[in-house]
Amino acid sequence: MEIASRLAAILGEAAVITDRERMLDYLVDETASPVRPQPADEVVVARPASAQEVASLLRLANDEGIPVFPRGGGTGLCGGAVPTENGIVLSLERMNGIALDKDNLMATVEAGATLGDLMAKAEEAGLFFPPHPGDESAQIGGLVACNAGGSRAVKYGVMRSYVKGVEAVLPDGDILRLGGKLLKDNAGYDLMQLLIGSEGTLAVVTSVILRLFPPLGASATMVIPYEGRHDAIDSVPEILRSGVMPLAIEYVDRSTVEVSAANLGLEWPCRAGKAYLMVIVDGESVVVVRSHCQHIYEICAGRHALEPAVGETRKDQERVLKIRSNIYLALKGETADILDMAVPPASMGKLMDAVDDIATQFGVTIPMYGHAGDGNLHAHLIKDLARSGPSAVREAKTLIYKETVKLGGTITAEHGLGKTRVPDMHLSLDETKLALMRRIKKVFDPRGILNPGCAISPE
Ligand SMILES: Cc1cc2nc3c(=O)[nH]c(=O)nc-3n(C[C@H](O)[C@H](O)[C@H](O)COP(=O)(O)OP(=O)(O)OC[C@H]3O[C@@H](n4cnc5c(N)ncnc54)[C@H](O)[C@@H]3O)c2cc1C
Structure with a gap:
C-alpha cells in the first residue's frame, strides 16, 4: 500500500x-x-x-x-x-511518558500511558489518582476522549474534573495546547472541555495535564446486603444527602456478582441478601472512616439492610473492586450489548422496573448493575434476546433508551456514542444540538478524516 x-x-x-x-x-x-x-x-x-x-x-x-x-x-x-x-x-501506545509534579499536585501524561501505569506511578510518589473506570489497560488519551467515569466518580467526578491541560493535534497538523497547571482559567471559550469526550472526532490527544490528590488517609469498602432491590437502590439518594460523601456507591445483584467472582476464582464477601450496595468510604483516619461507615450503615438499615461485610485491608478492598470491575468480562460471552444509561439518582428504581418489563416482553432476564451513586446503570442485553427475532436486541435497546429519556436520563453516561450508539443518538440529542455539533465537527475537521462514523458526522 x-x-x-x-x-x-x-x-x-x-x-x-x-x-x-x-x-x-x-x-x-x-x-x-x-x-x-x-x-x-x-x-x-x-x-x-x-x-x-x-x-x-x-x-x-x-x-x-x-x-x-x-x-x-x-x-x-x-x-x-x-x-x-x-x-x-x-x-498512541508508544507515547507513554508520565512526569509527576508533586509541588503542583499534577502529572503530565502522554496519551498512550495506561490508567494502571498512572495509578502505580502516582502511588509510588505518595499521590493518588482517584478515577477508576474498570479496565486499567485503558489509555489516558482514550479515557479523556471518552470522558470516562467508573466507580470512584461519586466524590471527585469523572475524567473531565481531573483534566487541566490538553495537547492535541488537529487534522491539518496544527498542534493545540490548551489549559495548563492551572486550577482556574477563563480565557475564551473552553476548547479543552470541548475536546474531552469528543471520541477522537475533533483532534488527536497527545498529552494531558491531570490533577492528582494526596493519598487516601484510610478507606473501607462496605458490601451492604439487602433482600429487596428497591431497598438497596432507594438507599442511594439518602446516602448522597447524608453529609458523608463516599468515593463510590455501586449496585450489584447476587446472581451477577457471583458469576464474576467465580470467573476470577474469588469469593464475594457476603452470603446473605440478593442485592448489594458496594460503598467505598475514605477519611483522614481509621476512626473517621469507621464512623462514616457506621453512619452510612444506619441509613441503609432504615431501608432493611442486613449486616454488612466491611473490608479495611487493601487486599480485601481490592478483591471486592476486582470482582465488581470484572462483571462485564465475566458476562461478555452471553452479551450482545452493554448499555450505560444514566437517570437522576432517585429514578433508578423506576428505570430498573421498566427494564424488567421490557425483559419480560422478550421472555429473558436483563442483568442490571452499575454506578448507582451517579444514577448510571448498565444493562446487559443478552444474546438470548435473539430467540425473539433477529432485530430483538435492537428493539429492546431502543425501548430501554426511550424509558431512560422519559425519566430525564441520557442514553450514554460514560462509554460515549462510539459507532454503535449513533442510530439512537437522536433520542438524547435533539436536532438543534445535533446541528450545532455537526457544525463544530466541520470547523475542526473540514475534510471529515477523523474517526468517520463515530459519534457526530459532518453535515
Ligand atoms: C472491563 C471494562 C470495564 C470498563 N469500565 C468502565 C467504567 O467503569 N467507566 C467507563 O467510563 N468506561 C469503562 N469501560 C470502557 C473503556 O475502558 C473506556 O471507554 C475508556 O475510556 C476507553 O479507553 P481506551 O484507551 O481503551 O480507548 P479506545 O477504546 O482505544 O478508544 C475509545 C475512543 O477514544 C478515542 N481515542 C482513543 N485515544 C485517543 C486519543 N489519544 N486522541 C483522541 N481520541 C482517542 C477512539 O478513537 C475511540 O473513539 C470499561 C471497559 C471494560 C472492558
Whole structure:
C-alpha cells in the first residue's frame, strides 16, 4: 500500500504495521458484538512516537483525504476505535511518558500511558489518582476522549474534573495546547472541555495535564446486603444527602456478582441478601472512616439492610473492586450489548422496573448493575434476546433508551456514542444540538478524516 511506505518514511519502518496477523488486535475493541471492522489488507496501523510525528501523519492523511482512527487501549464498549473504513489506525501506545509534579499536585501524561501505569506511578510518589473506570489497560488519551467515569466518580467526578491541560493535534497538523497547571482559567471559550469526550472526532490527544490528590488517609469498602432491590437502590439518594460523601456507591445483584467472582476464582464477601450496595468510604483516619461507615450503615438499615461485610485491608478492598470491575468480562460471552444509561439518582428504581418489563416482553432476564451513586446503570442485553427475532436486541435497546429519556436520563453516561450508539443518538440529542455539533465537527475537521462514523458526522 503506497500510504504505508509514505508513513514509514515519516515514522520509521518499525512504527508501521501492515502484516495482517500483527494487525488483528488493532481492528477490534471490547464491544460485545463488534462493529464490522475493515478487512486488514485495507488498513495500515501507525504508531508515532511524538506529537510532531502525529502532526506529520495527520497532515499527510488530511491532504490525501484518508480516514484516521485514533486508538488507545481498545477497551471501549461501543466501537469508537474500530476502523470501519479503509484508512489508518493511529495507535498512541508508544507515547507513554508520565512526569509527576508533586509541588503542583499534577502529572503530565502522554496519551498512550495506561490508567494502571498512572495509578502505580502516582502511588509510588505518595499521590493518588482517584478515577477508576474498570479496565486499567485503558489509555489516558482514550479515557479523556471518552470522558470516562467508573466507580470512584461519586466524590471527585469523572475524567473531565481531573483534566487541566490538553495537547492535541488537529487534522491539518496544527498542534493545540490548551489549559495548563492551572486550577482556574477563563480565557475564551473552553476548547479543552470541548475536546474531552469528543471520541477522537475533533483532534488527536497527545498529552494531558491531570490533577492528582494526596493519598487516601484510610478507606473501607462496605458490601451492604439487602433482600429487596428497591431497598438497596432507594438507599442511594439518602446516602448522597447524608453529609458523608463516599468515593463510590455501586449496585450489584447476587446472581451477577457471583458469576464474576467465580470467573476470577474469588469469593464475594457476603452470603446473605440478593442485592448489594458496594460503598467505598475514605477519611483522614481509621476512626473517621469507621464512623462514616457506621453512619452510612444506619441509613441503609432504615431501608432493611442486613449486616454488612466491611473490608479495611487493601487486599480485601481490592478483591471486592476486582470482582465488581470484572462483571462485564465475566458476562461478555452471553452479551450482545452493554448499555450505560444514566437517570437522576432517585429514578433508578423506576428505570430498573421498566427494564424488567421490557425483559419480560422478550421472555429473558436483563442483568442490571452499575454506578448507582451517579444514577448510571448498565444493562446487559443478552444474546438470548435473539430467540425473539433477529432485530430483538435492537428493539429492546431502543425501548430501554426511550424509558431512560422519559425519566430525564441520557442514553450514554460514560462509554460515549462510539459507532454503535449513533442510530439512537437522536433520542438524547435533539436536532438543534445535533446541528450545532455537526457544525463544530466541520470547523475542526473540514475534510471529515477523523474517526468517520463515530459519534457526530459532518453535515
Ligand atoms: C472491563 C471494562 C470495564 C470498563 N469500565 C468502565 C467504567 O467503569 N467507566 C467507563 O467510563 N468506561 C469503562 N469501560 C470502557 C473503556 O475502558 C473506556 O471507554 C475508556 O475510556 C476507553 O479507553 P481506551 O484507551 O481503551 O480507548 P479506545 O477504546 O482505544 O478508544 C475509545 C475512543 O477514544 C478515542 N481515542 C482513543 N485515544 C485517543 C486519543 N489519544 N486522541 C483522541 N481520541 C482517542 C477512539 O478513537 C475511540 O473513539 C470499561 C471497559 C471494560 C472492558
